[in-house]
Amino acid sequence: MKVSKSFEVFAKEAPEVQAAWMETVQKLDAASKLDKKTEELAYIAVMAAVRLESGIPFHVKMAKSNGATRDEIISAILVGLPAVGNIVTTSLPAAIEAYDED
Structure with a gap:
């Protein structure tokens, strides 16, 4: 699935920060009881x-x-x-x- 233009730029221009962000997102997702x-x-x-x-x-x-x-x-x-x-x-x-x- 296609992400927003702003998220594409985030990933391109700050890949280390984006990777850290995605790691956090994945951990939060795994912790969700929904x-x-x-x-x-x-x-x-x-x-x-x-x-x-x-x-x-x-x-x-x-x-x-x-x-x-x-x-x-x-x-x-x-x-x-x-x-x-x-x-x-x-x-x-x-x-x-x-x-x-x-």
Whole structure:
């Protein structure tokens, strides 16, 4: 799966830091008690809430590959509405486009 342009640049321009980051990410993933689909849906919700839209397509595809439905993706994004407001809706177009690809 294709990562965001910003993550590609991170890997190219700071490979040692990126490798350390990925090692940490993998350790955190291994420590999670959530199943992969739930973990990806939760991650999508957080990304939408903090406006990290560049990573949304990658994680939508990960969630989809782990069995998430289109409606679950949309719900994951919108779950943050009460806490952070309608800013989460800015992630919807990228999420839907990524889900509908392929």
